[in-house]
Amino acid sequence: MTQAPICIAYFSGFGHTTQIAKALATDMGQVRLVDVDGITAEDWAALDAAPTLVFGAPTYMGSTAAKFGLFLEEAAERWMEQAWQDKLAAGFTVATHPSGDKLAALQRLSVFAAQMGMIWVGQTAIGAPVFPERAGLNTDGSWLGLMARDSGQDDGKVMSQDLETARIFGRRIRAATERWG
Numbered sequence: 355m356t357q358a359p360i361c362i363a364y365f366s367g368f369g370h371t372t373q374i375a376k377a378l379a380t381d382m383g384q385v386r387l388v389d390v391d392g393i394t395a396e397d398w399a400a401l402d403a404a405p406t407l408v409f410g411a412p413t414y415m416g417s418t419a420a421k422f423g424l425f426l427e428e429a430a431e432r433w434m435e436q437a438w439q440d441k442l443a444a445g446f447t448v449a450t451h452p453s454g455d456k457l458a459a460l461q462r463l464s465v466f467a468a469q470m471g472m473i474w475v476g477q478t479a480i481g482a483p484v485f486p487e488r489a490g491l492n493t494d495g496s497w498l499g500l501m502a503r504d505s506g507q508d509d510g511k512v513m514s515q516d517l518e519t520a521r522i523f524g525r526r527i528r529a530a531t532e533r534w535g
């Protein structure tokens with residue numbers, strides 16, 4: 355199998371983060387999705403080889419879900435030799451509330467990337483109210499990374515506009531990989 359230049363490492367307790375991970379991947383070209391809950395040696399090898407890693411976790415109690423934290427701590431074995439240095443990194447999180455303290459989760463992901471010597475890629479999408487015609491784009495106004503929301507209806511869905519924001523962010527990450535990866 356050809357090595358994917360972009361790997362999306364994510365955890366999802368109830369499927370919402372999985373939906374955003376798949377939307378991100380839509381226009382990324384060659385990409386490998388790695389569900390960290392059941393990560394394999396082959397997955398780790400793909401992460402080690404890819405020039406770009408995207409980290410995604412739901413916000414649980416104001417931070418990244420514990421099972422994603424476990425993955426970050428396992429990856430920290432690579433910290434001492436800075437094995438992931440100069441890879442590109444980006445992040446996303448999903449929660450129920452407009453704030454939901456999602457920023458704290460993105461901060462954890464970006465601080466992890468900084469500790470690993472990675473180069474962080476943020477969002478560039480500007481939506482309403484600055485551009486009223488772009489209502490629905492980046493609705494939470496997050497540039498550190500992608501913030502998405504579930505529908506709040508207990509129907510297993512995420513907000514449909516966040517899927518489009520994710521596709522746009524995916525294209526941004528692909529362009530960054532082609533330029534600097």
Ligand SMILES: Cc1cc2nc3c(=O)[nH]c(=O)nc-3n(C[C@H](O)[C@H](O)[C@H](O)COP(=O)(O)O)c2cc1C
Pocket residue numbers: 365366367368369370371372412413414415416417448449450451452453454455503504
């Ligand atoms: C243990 C737990 C803690 C949560 N904490 C928060 C929170 O701090 N803020 C929030 O807005 N939503 C919170 N939620 C809601 C989840 O972030 C939300 O349901 C999300 O869509 C779950 O994504 P997943 O299906 O990928 O696990 C929490 C859910 C659980 C199970």
